[in-house]
Amino acid sequence: MxxxxxxxxxxxxxxxxxxxxxxxxxxxxxxxxxxxxxxxxxxxxxxxxxxxxxxxxxxxxxRLVALLRLWALGSRIPGPHAFLADPGLAAVLRAGGDITVGGGQGSLKITNAVLGRIRSISSDFVESRYFSQHMAFNIIGATLFGDAFFDWSDAAAYEELLMMVAKDGCFWASYAVPPFWKPGYRRYRTLCAKFKIFTQGIIRKSKDQNITLSHVGMIKDPRGGVSNGMMSGDGAAEGPHSSEEETCGSIMGLMLHGISTSANLISNILTRVVLSPKLQDQLYADIVAICNESSELNIDDVLRMQYLLATVCESARLLPAGPLLQRCSLEHDLTLESGITVPAGAVLVVPLHLVQMDNSMWGSDAGQFNPQRFLEKDVDIGEILAAPNGSNGINLSTECAKTESFLPFGSGSRACVGQKFVILAISMLIASLLRNYEVKPHPHVSKEMDQTIRSNNLHHLPNLKITLIKREI
CATH class of the missing domain: 4.10.280 (MYOD Basic-Helix-Loop-Helix Domain, subunit B)
Structure with missing residues (x-):
């Protein structure tokens, strides 16, 4: 080497x-x-x-750990990613039993509260959508929180904040990952936090008022609100949504979704009533025929007002709460009556507007507003309201083919849990409104607009300016 x-x-x-x-x-x-x-x-x-x-x-x-942490925190933000078929929202509604707008005084109080609010911030005329938004806000609020809602000083701020959250919620919910780097998203999170604080405040106020009424000798306030049964220890719902945090989130989701869909339906009804004096006269005649001037309007009276219920159902038919229904059978194939087989795992999409405008089911005038169709023998309003046959005083029939095509609130186990509440609450509110006030359009509303609405099937009707004139009772 x-x-x-x-x-x-x-x-x-x-x-x-x-x-x-x-x-x-x-x-x-x-x-x-x-x-x-x-x-x-x-x-x-x-x-x-x-x-x-x-x-x-x-x-x-x-960075990934920090992102997952933000994602977990962002999932707690209330927004439109929840649906009315969510188990938590269903628990809120079912905990209150049969939810309705307390009674005639309750619906009249809602109307007067809305009118007082509008008159304090506007002129004699008000836009129908703006008015409908206030009506829907007070319907849902009074149902969830009872009379404490009318005495709440932060109601106006709460409504404004709710509308801001609802407006931006769909946009931010479209992100697969919460965009924490965007200033707008951080502002949205701040709004959601304030919205949650307001909701917790009105829940506490409603609960405290109900406790006070119990202590002074009243068993329970009949309009004490659904939230009391959910938030109290003895009435809390069982299961994964039983905590106060989950219940508060469910109530917030119900407010967000319920107000939006209810306001659209109320606005469409008011617009048709304003542009059709004949329809308003028919509704008023139906109301006064059931409930006289001296009696108090109650839910049983509304259940007998066939034309009023038909008007609400017809408006809901022409304006479904959502554009589509989606269903999927994960394990078994689905064979339709026509012989078509839908394989397991395939998503079946139902376009509600097309189904409810089908001439073969609803007649040649399916695109027109016609409440009379719900008074025909092949339409079961009792089934729509999920009421026992004959319990509402309406003549029912076993031929209910059209009822299966009436899907504005969905169908099956994932149907909107507030279907009956929406129809009855809005019907009672419209009855109270027309019983005490006459709804008039702005003088500048042209007849051409009325013709346009009659000749075209618009998903959303125009936003008209209206005024309410006190009736002489």
Whole structure:
């Protein structure tokens, strides 16, 4: 072996190379100085690249952990990603039993509260959608929180905040990952936090008022609100949605979804009533025939107002709460009556507007507003209201083919849990409104607009300016 490569020689490393006299003194076993430096540079570069890769991976892992944490926190933000078929919202409604707008005084109080609010901030005329929004807000609020809702000083601020959350909620919910880096999203989270604080405040106020009424001798306030039964210890719902946090979130979701859909339906009814004096006269005659001037309007009276219920159902038919229904059978194939087989796992999409405008089911005038169709023998309003046959005083029939095509609130186990409440609450509110007020259009509303509405099937009717004139009772 060459003596220059024996164990006594300086180890040939970078330090050893620097300690020698230069390439001429390097041992022959190295194979050339330049080759050694080139190999050493490659190994050093690889080491630096590996170090950079490990550092970058570590930084990305930290970012991922932070992102998952924000994602978990963002899932608690209330917004439109929940549906009215959600079990938590269903628990809120079922805990209150048969939910209706307390009675005639309750519906009249809602009407007067809305009129007082509007008159304080506007002129004699008000837009129908703006008016309908206030009506829907007070319907849902009075049902959930009882009479405490009318005495709440923050009701106006709560409504404004709710509308802001509902307006931006769909946009931010479209992100698969919460965009925490966007200032607008952070502002939205702040609004949601304020909305939650307001909701917790009115829940406490409603609960405290109900406790006070119980202490002074009243068994329970009949309009004490659904939230009392959910938030109290003895009436809390069982299951995964039983905590106060979950219940508060469910109530917030119900407010967000319920007000939007109810306001659209009320606005369409008011617009048709304003543009059709004949319809308004028929509704008024139906109301006064059931409930005389001295009696108080109650839910049993509304259930006997056939034409009023038919008007609400017809408006809901022409304006379903959602455009589509989606159903999927995960395990079994579905065979339709026509012989078509839908394989398991396939998503079946039902376009509600087309189904409820089908001439073969609803007649040649399916695109026209005609409440009379719901008074015919093949439409079962009792089934629509989920009431026992004959319990509402309406002549019912076993021929209910059209009832299966009436799907504005969905169908099956995932149908809107507030279907009966919406129809009855809006019917009672319209009855109270028309019983005490006459709804008139703005003088500048043209007859051409009336003709346009009659000749075209519009999903949303125009936003008219209306005024309410007190009736002489």
């Amino acid at each position: 060459d003596s220059s490569c024996d164990a006594a020689a300086v180890p040939f490393t970078l330090i050893g190379a620097l300690l020698t006299a230069g390439p001429a003194a390097w041992p022959a076993c190295v194979g050339g100085g330049r080759a050694f430096l080139r190999d050493y540079a490659q190994r050093g570069t690889n080491a630096l690249l590996w170090a950079g890769l490990l550092a970058t991976t570590w930084v990305l892992l930290l």
